[in-house]
Amino acid sequence: xxxxxxxxxxxxxxxxxxxxxRMQAFVDESxxxxxxxxxxxxxxxxxxxxxxxxxxxxxxxxxxxAEVFAAAGxxxxxxxxxxxxxxxxxxxxxxxxxxxxxxxxxxxGARRLSGIDGLHALVEIDCGLGRTGVEPAGAASIAxxxxxxxxxxxxxxxxxxxxxxxxAGPGAAAAEASALAAARGELVAAGFVVEVVSGGxxxxxxWTGSGVTETRPGVYVFNDAQQVALGVAAPNEVALSxxxxxxxxxxxxxxxxxxxxxxxAADRPPYVTGHGLLPAHPDAVIDRIxxxxxxxxxxxxTNPPRLGDVLDVWPNHVCTAVNxxxxxxxxxxxxxxxxxxxxxxxxxx
Amino acid sequence: xxxxxxxxxxxxxxxxxxxxxRMQAFVDESxxxxxxxxxxxxxxxxxxxxxxxxxxxxxxxxxxxAEVFAAAGxxxxxxxxxxxxxxxxxxxxxxxxxxxxxxxxxxxGARRLSGIDGLHALVEIDCGLGRTGVEPAGAASIAxxxxxxxxxxxxxxxxxxxxxxxxAGPGAAAAEASALAAARGELVAAGFVVEVVSGGxxxxxxWTGSGVTETRPGVYVFNDAQQVALGVAAPNEVALSxxxxxxxxxxxxxxxxxxxxxxxAADRPPYVTGHGLLPAHPDAVIDRIxxxxxxxxxxxxTNPPRLGDVLDVWPNHVCTAVNxxxxxxxxxxxxxxxxxxxxxxxxxx
Numbered sequence: 001x002x003x004x005x006x007x008x009x010x011x012x013x014x015x016x017x018x019x020x021x022r023m024q025a026f027v028d029e030s031x032x033x034x035x036x037x038x039x040x041x042x043x044x045x046x047x048x049x050x051x052x053x054x055x056x057x058x059x060x061x062x063x064x065x066a067e068v069f070a071a072a073g074x075x076x077x078x079x080x081x082x083x084x085x086x087x088x089x090x091x092x093x094x095x096x097x098x099x100x101x102x103x104x105x106x107x108x109g110a111r112r113l114s115g116i117d118g119l120h121a122l123v124e125i126d127c128g129l130g131r132t133g134v135e136p137a138g139a140a141s142i143a144x145x146x147x148x149x150x151x152x153x154x155x156x157x158x159x160x161x162x163x164x165x166x167x168a169g170p171g172a173a174a175a176e177a178s179a180l181a182a183a184r185g186e187l188v189a190a191g192f193v194v195e196v197v198s199g200g201x202x203x204x205x206x207w208t209g210s211g212v213t214e215t216r217p218g219v220y221v222f223n224d225a226q227q228v229a230l231g232v233a234a235p236n237e238v239a240l241s242x243x244x245x246x247x248x249x250x251x252x253x254x255x256x257x258x259x260x261x262x263x264x265a266a267d268r269p270p271y272v273t274g275h276g277l278l279p280a281h282p283d284a285v286i287d288r289i290x291x292x293x294x295x296x297x298x299x300x301x302t303n304p305p306r307l308g309d310v311l312d313v314w315p316n317h318v319c320t321a322v323n324x325x326x327x328x329x330x331x332x333x334x335x336x337x338x339x340x341x342x343x344x345x346x347x348x349x
Numbered sequence: 350x351x352x353x354x355x356x357x358x359x360x361x362x363x364x365x366x367x368x369x370x371r372m373q374a375f376v377d378e379s380x381x382x383x384x385x386x387x388x389x390x391x392x393x394x395x396x397x398x399x400x401x402x403x404x405x406x407x408x409x410x411x412x413x414x415a416e417v418f419a420a421a422g423x424x425x426x427x428x429x430x431x432x433x434x435x436x437x438x439x440x441x442x443x444x445x446x447x448x449x450x451x452x453x454x455x456x457x458g459a460r461r462l463s464g465i466d467g468l469h470a471l472v473e474i475d476c477g478l479g480r481t482g483v484e485p486a487g488a489a490s491i492a493x494x495x496x497x498x499x500x501x502x503x504x505x506x507x508x509x510x511x512x513x514x515x516x517a518g519p520g521a522a523a524a525e526a527s528a529l530a531a532a533r534g535e536l537v538a539a540g541f542v543v544e545v546v547s548g549g550x551x552x553x554x555x556w557t558g559s560g561v562t563e564t565r566p567g568v569y570v571f572n573d574a575q576q577v578a579l580g581v582a583a584p585n586e587v588a589l590s591x592x593x594x595x596x597x598x599x600x601x602x603x604x605x606x607x608x609x610x611x612x613x614a615a616d617r618p619p620y621v622t623g624h625g626l627l628p629a630h631p632d633a634v635i636d637r638i639x640x641x642x643x644x645x646x647x648x649x650x651t652n653p654p655r656l657g658d659v660l661d662v663w664p665n666h667v668c669t670a671v672n673x674x675x676x677x678x679x680x681x682x683x684x685x686x687x688x689x690x691x692x693x694x695x696x697x698x
Contacts, residue, residue, distance in 0.1 A: 109596075131599075295480055323673070324697075348673075
């Protein structure tokens with residue numbers, strides 16, 4: 001296949017396959033179920049591969065994402081965000097073909113989902129991130145309200161997003177296990193059968209604690225500059241690059257790429273260097289971006305890229321980068337072999 | 350029209366129309382041509398309205414954007430980024446129906462566009478931003494190379510992006526006028542007829558200096574939280590909002606919206622407060638975002654939003670927000686009246 005015009009996204013099939021198998025092997029050895037978050041890849045081809053390798057089902061962020069993967073044949077989906085919707089009929093329609101589970105973190109949220117037969121729910125616990133979710137002590141009242149509204153309460157979940165800081169994976173996993181155990185205890189004491197105790201993020205997954213039955217990492221499929229900076233992924237475990245052309249070399253020490261925030265995304269946590277990495281030029285720093293420009297300081301490079309060169313860029317955060325492109329290319333043995341539609345791109349609702 | 354599920358983008362038609370007319374009236378009074386940057390709105394409906402009101406043509410960022418607007422009938426398009434492409438045939442095809450102009454900032458770039466009949470070019474000048482473009486003294490050699498390669502050199506342009514800082518509009522406009530005048534002088538001295546002296550950004554446009562023949566603002570069509578923070582736009586001049594639902598109220602003083610970085614975008618310049626504004630709740634601060642969560646500190650609000658409330662959010666940077674959604678809704682007299690496809694969304698190449 002001929003390479004398209006830049007900038008475009010390319011997946012290294014062998015690296016991705018190794019990433020998927022490594023995580024599946026880890027959870028299999030640990031006796032944990034894997035329910036990968038599909039918001040990272042948004043690709044039906046990858047979802048199917050994850051399920052073939054042994055994933056229990058998928059996690060998604062929105063009803064729209066659930067619809068895409070349900071249409072692709074996925075039969076067990078968890079919407080991992082509190083669902084407060086003006087379109088309950090879409091949930092009803094999904095439950096006809098899918099074992100659908102939603103997140104709940106309020107009594108009022110439970111009431112709004114009354115009357116959707118066969119809808120499962122997990123109560124969201126805050127294990128320290130301070131985003132959504134309740135303290136473990138608040139889990140039972142939400143579970144009871146949900147049950148009273150006809151929802152099938154299967155357990156509890158949390159997102160230990162504090163793992164996104166250097167060295168924070170083990171501590172985040174410990175907080176996750178502790179909060180989930182407490183919430184599980186509250187539900188058991190209230191008479192619920194707790195089948196699912198779900199946690200997970202890519203940086204915390206390797207330290208998943210005992211009592212956690214399921215993990216939901218997303219980024220591990222591709223990894224990115226952020227995971228490399230965190231020490232969670234090795235450079236040879238990064239499976240997705242943005243191919244970009246040098247469009248300007250206006251002064252010595254500076255090159256400009258055609259990849260800016262509309263293809264790389266603008267995520268820049270404090271622990272990364274620049275707006276992405278150039279693996280072939282480790283001394284280069286993408287120090288400023290605009291929508292269609294990536295300005296790179298190459299003053300420390302012995303062999304800086306030249307006008308017209310096409311380079312791999314690793315985005316800081318692959319989830320938001322994938323969400324910007326309608327298609328990705330797949331590289332195998334150095335050749336582009338397939339083009340996949342990013343089927344769930346932009347399905348934010 | 351029934352409101353769709355949130356989060357979705359909505360344009361206030363009356364406010365947008367006033368924004369478009371205000372800018373057109375300003376350039377008409379000033380004797381400047383308007384060539385708005387369509388990367389902001391990516392909508393053929395808005396492009397047509399801009400042209401009907403008197404815009405000379407459009408600016409776009411990529412060949413792909415040019416193709417979308419050419420297909421919609423636009424006949425004068427400037428690609429305002431240096432074009433270094435592996436697909437010159439696409440430029441050739443565009444020149445058959447469009448007066449197409451590209452940006453150039455290198456001799457090598459000019460050579461790569463040899464043999465495209467009827468292709469116009471403007472030399473890009475750096476007026477202080479330090480991104481693409483050359484010093485005024487370098488303009489003539491690029492123009493000569495372009496001319497030798499058969500390109501039709503019409504003048505010079507710059508982007509005074511340093512205007513994106515509080516109070517920086519007038520200084521940026523002065524730097525723009527000065528650099529463009531110097532570059533124009535270089536081209537005239539080298540024997541070129543300089544028809545186009547083009548500058549512009551939304552924050553600098555009101556201070557456009559003499560000698561500048563054309564301005565290329567983009568954001569003015571909608572404005573955003575960034576323009577309000579810069580003092581460039583009044584709150585009643587913000588024409589695009591993201592409608593978002595409160596999906597969680599986990600602790601007093603905190604609410605969580607279903608709008609995160611995948612709909613608001615993650616742009617956060619140092620001079621704005623939070624990740625967007627809630628116009629109905631000026632004391633609220635969107636202090637943290639994830640992909641599908643906007644966490645809002647409402648501890649200073651006397652009447653904080655409640656679970657299920659649907660709110661307007663003004664994104665920090667409307668260009669990157671529009672690029673995340675496949676469609677926008679249009680509100681007129683308080684009612685949703687139309688749905689437009691974001692035709693140039695994701696056309697990054």
